[in-house]
Amino acid sequence: MPYSYKKIKIPLLWLRRHTSDREFMLVSSVLVGLTAGFAAVVLKTLVHYIQALLAYGNRLLDQPYWLVVFPLIGILLTVLVVTFFFRGSIGRGTANILYNISQKSSLVERHKMYSHVLTSAITAGFGGSAGLESPIVVTGSAIGANYGREYHLNYRDRTLLLASGAxxxxxxxxxxxxxxxxxAIEVLLTDISISAFIPLIISAVVGALCSKIILQEDILFNIGQREFFAAEHVPFYVLLGILCGMVSVYYTRTALRVEELFEEYQTKILTRAIVGGALLGLLIMLFPPLFGEGYDSIRLLEAGHAEQLLQDSWLAFFGTNEWLILCFVGALALVKVFATTITIASGGNGGNFAPSMFVGASTGFFFSRLVNLLNISNLPTSSFAMVGMAGILSGVMHAPLTAVFLIAEITGGYTLMIPLMIVAASSFALVKYFEPYSLDTKKLAQKGQLLTHNKDRTILRIMKIRHLIETEFQPVSPEATLGELVEVIAHSRRNLFPVVTAGGKLDGVILLENVREIMFKTEKYELVKVKELMVKPPATVQYDDSMADVMKKFDESGAWNLPVLHGDEYLGFVSKSSIFTKYRRLLIKTTNVS
Incomplete structure (x- = not known):
């Protein structure tokens, strides 16, 4: 153990022993917030200086082929780093952290405290069209989770520190x-009490102070609020919310479809990286604003200088016609989804947070400028661009409160709070109807690996049949005699006996109450076979059934024990009592700090 690490750890161990759990959690939230905040500062700074080193901007306009080469190089470098230093996998995205919470008791691999900073900096710095927020969420979560593991905190406190880091x-x-x-509350924590807010608030404040003190203003994403809310624009904000909802559905389904296409190259890592990097480079050459996170483009849209987006594009040849600008911005909103998903699916590291804001700003600008060009009304394009960001964030991430307050905070004012709430709520309501789960959680939900705000459903999803199978039931052969059955009964403490063939197939079950009378008739011991006494079980459970399906079978059959099969092969029984016992333990384990 390094000496400097010992110097930090020894006082904390002393503090752990000599303070209450609540006091130690408060100190821990400061340290986790400080470390995660510093990691975010390092990540943003790395990307800033990589892009400065590559001199993306006016100096590359004379050599547009670099727009193809740089993203390809970034993705290849990321793939090589992951392959040779992190065993080929680092677990990308917020979904991976949700999986760690629900399936791994909030234990996160140690390398995630730094692997995502390095790989996402390479991807985004070289022009990958993805955001840095998901990598920093993974990094902060890993910092909090491993801090909790290092000081032997329980599941609840470890999960809370994980969320504090994020x-x-x-x-x-x-x-x-x-x-x-x-x-942290909307996306990571499924159940939270008032006292748990304190560590979250402390960590968030400390993290924000880190960036405010260290980072330069041009590295942070801040935009000034130029226009104010007018009540007569409410109907247009409602329409924008509906449009954002539709675009969010398009974003989610398109992203998942593109990911499926790249899964064909799952084992061909370099091929996948080259194909994806080349496609991304071509998209960026056609639409240069797709290079990197896209915050510079958002600033131009917010400032009303959308024509500058065309300066690096081949479309600049046609001038700066208002309708041309409108079509270009609308196309950016649609194409950004492909660029981001290709970046991530081909092996780059990044997330959908910043791209959602890019698509939202483009959508809001497109809608308001279209209304103005048609002389329907005179809408403030700056306000609609900012509010559009909240609409797409709310729809794609399924986090309306985060979207509303994020845009309010980065604009430095709350005068747009009403339209932010209208658009975020409208978008979320529409998306929720078509897509019950967010882009990051849909695959986890399909696998039954997602924690939800419904505590019963959450616990049922955590529980797995394979952990509940009871094998002490004594099997009997269908060809066995009544006498042999009586011998088995005499040495068993159960009143239920599976009838299993020599090949392991379940033929039926013997219930003690059904053979109680005949088992005392010794004259029939050699005459009656088990297959004549067995009955069909009221229901069977498959090895890979979800716990919700299992409980439904228990309710419909009225049975207390059901046989578990793997295809036709008999594995054992699952009982209501074992399920209730496991449920109670998980309920205690997953209940947050009170």
């Missing part, structure tokens, strides 16, 4: 502590 990361990236707290 909150600090988001707060540091945007200098938005409220949004950081709300993100």
């Amino acid at each position: 909150a600090a990361g988001i707060a540091a990236v945007f200098n938005a502590p409220i949004a950081g707290v709300l993100f």
Whole structure:
């Protein structure tokens, strides 16, 4: 153990022994927030200087082929780093952290405290069209979880520190502590009490202070609020919310479809990286604003200088016609989804947070400028671009409160709070109807590995049949005699006996109450076979059935024990009593700090 690490750890161990759990958690939230905030600062700074080193901008306009080469190089470098230093997998995205919470008791691999900073900096720095927020969420979560593991905290406290690290990361990236707290609550924590807010708030504030003190203003994403809310624009904000909901559904389904296409190259890592990097480079050459996170483009849209987006594009040849600008921005909103998903699916590291904001700003600008060009009304394009960001964030991430307060914080004012709430709520309501789960959680939900705000459903999803199978039931052969059955009964404490063939197939079950009378008639011991006494079980459970399906079978059959099969092969029984016992233990384990 390094000497410097010992110097830090020894006082904390003393503090752990000599303070209450609550006091230690408060100190821990400060340290986790400080570390996660500093990690966010390092990540943003790395990306800033990589892009400065590559000199992306006016100096590359004379050599547009670099727009193809740089993203390809970034993805290849990321793949090589992951392959040779992190055993080929680092677990990308917020979904991976949700999986760790629900399936691994909030234990996160140690390398995630730094692996995502390195790989996402390479991807985004070289022009990968993805955001840094998901990597910093993973990094902050890993910092909090491993801190909790190091000091032997229980599941609840470890999960809370995991969420505190994520909150600090988001707060540091945007200098938005409220949004950081709300993100942790909406996305990571499925059940939270009032006292748990304190560590989250402390970590988020500390993380935000890190970025505010260390980072330069041009590295942080801040935009000034230029226009104010007018009540007569409410109907247009409602329409924008509906449009954002539709675009969010398009975003989610398109992203999942593109990911499926790249899964064909799952074992061909370099091929996948080259194909994806080349496609991304071509997209960026056609639409240069797709290079990197896209915050510079958002600033131009917010400032009303959308024509500057065309300066690097081949479309600049046709001038700066208003309708041309409108079509270009609308196309950016649609194509950004492909660029981001290709970046991630081909082996790059990043997330959908910043791209959602990019698509939202483009959508809001497109809608308001279209209304203005048609002379329907005179809408403030800056306000609609900012509010559009909240609409897409709410729809794609399924986090409306995070979206509302994030945009309010980065604009430095709350005068747009009403339209932010209208658009975020409208978008979320529409998306929820078509897509019950967010982009990051849909696959986990399909596998039954997702924690939800419904505590009963959450616990049922955590429980697995394979952990509940009871094998002490004595099997009997269908060809066995009554006498042999009586001998088995005499040495068993159960009143249920599976009838299993020599090949392991379940033929039926013997219930003690059904043979109680005949088992005392010794004259029939050699005459009656088990297959004549067995009955069909009221229901069977498959090895891979979800616990919700299992409980439904128990309710419909009225049975207390059901046989578990793997195809036709008999494995054992599952009982209501074992399920209830496991349920109670998990309920205690997953209940947050009170």
